[in-house]
Amino acid sequence: MTTTFNRFTRVVLMTIAALLSLFSLMSLKPAAASAASYSVVSSSNMTKTAYHRASSKGAVYNITHTKKLASLSKYPNTTWYATKKVTLKHGSTKAIYYAVKNGAGTVSGYVWHSYLTKGKAPLSLKYAKSAVAMNAKTDKVLYSKSANTARPIASVTKLMTLYLVEQKVANTGSTWDSKVNTSYSGLKRMGNSSVYGGFKFKQNSYTVKQLYQAALIESSNNAAIALGQWVAGGSTPSYNTKFISMMNAQAKKWNLGHATYVSANGMEQSALRGYGYSVSGSNANMVSAKDVALIAKHLVTDYPAVLEDSSRGSLTVAGQLCYNYNNLLPGRKYYDSSLKVDGLKTGYTDLAGYCFVGTGQKSGHDRLITVVLHDEDEFTETRSLMQYVYAKNLI
Structure with a gap:
């Protein structure tokens, strides 16, 4: 009885195994047939x-x-x-x-x-809270998304600071080789910070050009403040306050209706306070995407030499390597050779999110300026925005 039962069990198991093997082979056939049947x-x-x-x-x-x-x-x-x-x-x-x-x-x-x-693809910027594309020659807005809403702009702030530096060099007896006092202890500590630093003040003075390049390429926060104080005529926090007044005056002169400044470098007041550079007013610079684009337009139009530095992937300044975080430049992850990107400025704080001002000029076209504010994917979306403008023949 037991032997018969064992034989019967073996037959059943063998039959099941054979069926499973057959099913396995059958399951492979549709995939192969599917591939071959197209x-x-x-x-x-x-x-x-x-x-x-x-x-x-x-x-x-x-x-x-x-x-x-x-x-x-x-x-x-x-x-x-x-x-x-x-x-x-x-x-x-x-x-x-x-x-x-x-x-x-x-x-x-x-x-x-x-x-x-x-039809051509409509543009959908999923992450940017504000965005704009502008013709730098005509100021015509080619694309906008909440473009007139003032938002924190982080280090994009430095475009206004650098414009006023260029203006002083162009209109006074100062030169790019003029010396800027960098001895203030708060600026030295800022340069050494793991969060806000980058370009360290190892010397008590640097040239205007050195600090300009550090602020533009490396986005040095202490360099931007030192330059602002120099523009205002001194080297202490009181001159920083004076410089911020100059920033707001320039915004008013350009009729920027959505631009208010409280810092020369884009750091929030809550962060600047520890270095002795807070002023009265709101916590952050508040500027709209459209007004940022207009500032960038003035900078690249009035002082086009800025693009010589903004297009550099990196540069050694006073013995320190300054790295450009613009990932649309040649050799970078999001580079598109057809867009001819040669600038302009990145920015980030927790409050502002990722911000980016891009610019480029294709042969036979006017210069294009784009701005994305508070964008989790700033380079991909800037690239898409630029590609959209050209695909639509808007510029």
Whole structure:
């Protein structure tokens, strides 16, 4: 009885194993058949037509549908250009695909037609709380998102500071080789800070040019304040207060309706207080994206030599390496050679979030200035904004 039962059990187990093996083999066949069953039924050229994704679904495949080349979810602002209509057969089903290529020519393949909708891609800046694109020659706003809302702007502040430095050098007897007093203890401590430092004041004086480059390229906070005090005529915190008044006066002269300054470098008062540089007023500089763009326009138009330094990836200043955090420059992660980006200024504090002012000038076009404020993805969205402006022929 036991022997018969064991034999019966073995037969059952062997049968189950055979069935499992068969099911396993059968489960592999559809995948292989699926890959092989995509075949071209017909193909015809079409007039080059612009499309963009209809939703975040879908992908770009090779002609045999065996390899995914790109997910449409990662291209929210991309315009795809279709040049061919292809009917593919998969099993007993036929479907129309478009042969497409993005504007930059870096991705091409086949997309099911229902995943696309006709027309150039509208711009969607998901993260930026405020943004603007401006023609630097005409001041024309080419794109805006909450562009007139004043927000904290962090180190983007330094564009106004550097403009006033340029103005003093251009209009007085001062030169780029003039010496700036950097002996104040609060500025030395600021330069040594792991949070607010970067360019250390190892000397009691530096040239205007050295501090200018440190403030622009490295975004040195202590260099910006020292320069502001120099512009105002001294080297102590009282001259910092005077300089801030000059910043606000310049904003008023330019008719900037949404710009108020309380610091020369963009740090909040809560942080400046520990270094002896707080003043009366609000906690942060509050400037709109549009007004930031206008400040940048004045800087690059009146003093275009600023771009010689803003386009540098890094520079050694007084023996210290100053690193430019603009990741749209050549060799950086978000570089796009077609955009010709050569500036301009990054910024970040917890309150302001990531801020970035970008600029570039393609051959045959006016100079473009873009601003994104409080943006979690400032370089990707700036690149998308610039690409959008050019794709729409707005500049």
